[in-house]
Amino acid sequence: MDSYKLILIPDPVLRQIAQPVNRIDDAVIKQVDRMVETMYAYEGVGLAANQVNMLNRVIVIDTGRRDGAAPNPIPMINPEIVWKSEELWKCKEGCLSIPGQYADVERPQTVRVKFLDRKGEWQEKELSNLASSCVQHEIDHLDGKLFIDYLSRLKRELILDRVEKDIKNGHYL
Numbered sequence: 001m002d003s004y005k006l007i008l009i010p011d012p013v014l015r016q017i018a019q020p021v022n023r024i025d026d027a028v029i030k031q032v033d034r035m036v037e038t039m040y041a042y043e044g045v046g047l048a049a050n051q052v053n054m055l056n057r058v059i060v061i062d063t064g065r066r067d068g069a070a071p072n073p074i075p076m077i078n079p080e081i082v083w084k085s086e087e088l089w090k091c092k093e094g095c096l097s098i099p100g101q102y103a104d105v106e107r108p109q110t111v112r113v114k115f116l117d118r119k120g121e122w123q124e125k126e127l128s129n130l131a132s133s134c135v136q137h138e139i140d141h142l143d144g145k146l147f148i149d150y151l152s153r154l155k156r157e158l159i160l161d162r163v164e165k166d167i168k169n170g171h172y173l
């Protein structure tokens with residue numbers, strides 16, 4: 001199976017709102033599997049549909065591999081945050097669509113997320129720390145939001161400039 005080609009900023013698809021999945025058919029299952037493969041191919045800990053030029057509400061995450069754990073991808077269809085902790089925590093975030101750039105982003109430390117699994121059954125999971133940041137980051141993608149939106153305008157523009165230069169120099173072809 002081929003991985004998807006990644007969409008990079010400033011592609012407008014990254015600013016669009018993904019629509020809910022109405023039916024989990026073979027095409028959606030195939031998309032989920034291909035997204036998992038793409039996430040691993042690019043060594044990401046999460047991926048959202050917008051980043052592979054799809055506009056349905058599908059994300060995949062696997063935050064364990066950073067610690068050397070076996071692959072344990074969690075695909076989430078129509079994910080929704082149903083609870084977030086008041087405690088915040090800061091995580092150095094990056095994004096496969098904004099290659100090579102990282103910045104601290106503060107978010108709720110724990111969230112509970114409800115989603116459909118690939119069998120079409122509702123699941124609920126409580127995620128903390130890196131997994132919490134990751135799932136919030138990916139759900140943001142589905143709403144056309146990027147981690148750089150949380151930064152000051154100055155920092156954001158600096159990052160955009162750097163990526164634009166890298167892309168011009170052919171770093172991500």
Ligand SMILES: [Zn+2]
Nearest residue numbers: 094095096097
């Ligand atoms: Zn991202």
